[in-house]
Amino acid sequence: MNISITRRAWEKLVSISRGNKSRYLLSAKGGGCNGFVYNFSKIENNVYENIRNEKAIILNDRGISVIIEPRTEFLLQGTTVDYEKGLYEEKFVFTPTEKKNETRLL
16 A cells, blocks of 8 residues: 655644554545545544554554555555645644645645
8 A cells, every 4th residue: 555644744633642552444435526425534542443453554654554445555555645734724634645736625
């Protein structure tokens, strides 16, 4: 599986989590400007255990876990997750390898 999360995105997840160990689910569905709508959602331990039992891909950094939702894993292949902070907005940006346009998390 080729899904990458940039250092800036990890740092924002750590900041959101306020230094606590946290788990986030990354998923996608059809729609959006590049064909997909991406979603990050914080999940509780019981949900994490259920998904982990499905042999989900789990990315870890500094006490933060990002679980790739198994049913949408194929949609996320080749995606890079970044975090951008501009003058007027801050956002997670998802860039599929095949397409270089960006989609924001809504």
